[in-house]
Amino acid sequence: MKRILSGMQPTNRLQLGNYLGALRNWVDLQGNGNQCLYCVVDMHAITMPYDAAQLATSTREVTAAYLAAGVDPKHSSIFAQSAVGDLHAELMWYIATMTQIGKLDRMTQFKDKAGKNAEKAGLGLYAYPVLMAADILLYQATHVPVGEDQKQHLELTRDVAATFNHRYGKEFFTIPEPMIMGEATRVMSLRDGTQKMSKSAESDMSRINLTDTAEVIADKIKRAKTDPLPLPETVDGLKDRPEADNLITIYAALSGTTKAAVIAEFAGKQFSEFKPKLSDLTVAKIGPITEKMRHLLAEPKEIDVILEAGAEKARSIAAPTLKEVKQLMGFWKA
Numbered sequence: 001m002k003r004i005l006s007g008m009q010p011t012n013r014l015q016l017g018n019y020l021g022a023l024r025n026w027v028d029l030q031g032n033g034n035q036c037l038y039c040v041v042d043m044h045a046i047t048m049p050y051d052a053a054q055l056a057t058s059t060r061e062v063t064a065a066y067l068a069a070g071v072d073p074k075h076s077s078i079f080a081q082s083a084v085g086d087l088h089a090e091l092m093w094y095i096a097t098m099t100q101i102g103k104l105d106r107m108t109q110f111k112d113k114a115g116k117n118a119e120k121a122g123l124g125l126y127a128y129p130v131l132m133a134a135d136i137l138l139y140q141a142t143h144v145p146v147g148e149d150q151k152q153h154l155e156l157t158r159d160v161a162a163t164f165n166h167r168y169g170k171e172f173f174t175i176p177e178p179m180i181m182g183e184a185t186r187v188m189s190l191r192d193g194t195q196k197m198s199k200s201a202e203s204d205m206s207r208i209n210l211t212d213t214a215e216v217i218a219d220k221i222k223r224a225k226t227d228p229l230p231l232p233e234t235v236d237g238l239k240d241r242p243e244a245d246n247l248i249t250i251y252a253a254l255s256g257t258t259k260a261a262v263i264a265e266f267a268g269k270q271f272s273e274f275k276p277k278l279s280d281l282t283v284a285k286i287g288p289i290t291e292k293m294r295h296l297l298a299e300p301k302e303i304d305v306i307l308e309a310g311a312e313k314a315r316s317i318a319a320p321t322l323k324e325v326k327q328l329m330g331f332w333k334a
C-alpha cells in the first residue's frame with residue numbers, strides 16, 4: 001500500500017499551477033489501494049505576512065478546491081495542519097536538532113521569498129522545510145505528489161529521515177518518494193515565463209485562479225506575455241521561448257496530451273489564433289471546478305465536518321509515530 005501525503009498553503013485562492021502540478025494528480029492517486037492524506041498547511045501559510053481575519057476562510061476555500069477538483073473524503077482524509085498542530089510542531093522540533101543549517105541555507109524557496117531582506121525574514125520561513133519534513137514523516141508517507149518547485153524540500157525530508165534512522169539505529173522513518181507527475185510540473189507566470197506561477201505573487205494577471213470567471217481567464221490569456229514569432233514546428237523550437245513553452249505546456253496538460261501533439265496541431269500559427277483556443281480549453285476545464293467550489297462554500301459547516309473527520313484520522317496515524325519517536329530518542333515516559 002502506498003501512503004500518499006501532500007498539502008497546499010491557504011495563502012490565497014489556488015492557481016492553475018497548484019492544480020496542474022499537484023491537485024489534479026492527487027485526485028488520480030485515489031483508489032488502487034492507496035491511502036491518501038491531503039492537508040491544508042495553514043501553519044506554513046503564516047510564515048509570510050498574512051491576514052489573520054482571512055486564514056480560516058482561506059483554509060475552507062482551499063478545502064473546497066480540493067473537493068471540487070475531485071478529492072473524495074470517502075477515499076482521502078482532508079485536514080488542516082493546525083488541527084494536528086501540536087504533533088507537527090513537536091516532531092519539527094525533534095528533527096530540527098538533526099537538520100544542518102548548511103542545507104537550509106541552500107533552499108531556493110527561502111531565497112526567493114526572503115528576497116533581498118533575508119536578515120529580516122522570520123525564523124519560521126527559514127525553518128519551513130523542517131516543518132514540511134515533519135508533516136511528511138509524521139504520517140510515514142511513502143509518496144509525496146508535488147510540483148517541481150518542492151523537490152528540494154523533499155530531498156531535505158529524505159535526508160533528515162535517513163539521519164534519524166542512522167542516529168537512533170532503526171529503520172524507523174519511511175524515506176518518502178517525491179512524485180512529480182504530468183506535463184505541467186512547473187507552470188510559469190503569464191507575465192514572465194522565467195518565474196513560477198504563484199498564488200501569492202503580487203500581480204493577479206500573472207496567474208489563473210481556480211475562482212476566475214470565464215471573462216477574466218480570457219482576458220488574462222489574451223494579455224499573457226508572448227514573443228513575436230509564430231508557434232514553432234517542433235518541441236525543440238520552444239527552447240529559449242519560455243512564454244511560448246509555458247502556454248503550450250498548459251494547453252498540453254489541460255487537454256491531457258503532450259507538448260509534441262500540441263505543436264503538431266498549432267505549428268506555424270500565430271498566438272492570436274492559439275490564445276482563444278487556450279482560453280476556451282481553460283474555461284472548459286476550470287469552470288466546473290469553480291462552480292462546484294461556489295456550491296461548497298455556500299455550506300461552510302459541511303466543509304468543517306470534513307476537516308474535523310480528517311483531523312481525527314490524521315491524529316490517529318500521527319500520535320503513535322510521535323510516541324515511538326520519543327521512545328527512540330530516549331525521553332522520560334515517552
Ligand code: AQP
Binds near residue numbers: 010
Ligand atoms: N507554478 C506551479 N507549477 C506546478 N506546481 C506548482 N505548485 C505550486 N505552484 C506551482 C505546487 O502546488 C502545491 C502547493 O503549493 P504550496 O501552496 O505549498 O506552495 P507553493 O509551492 O509555494 O505554491 P504557490 O502557489 O507559489 O504558493 P505561495 O505563493 O503561497 O508560495 C505544491 O505541490 C507545489 O509544488
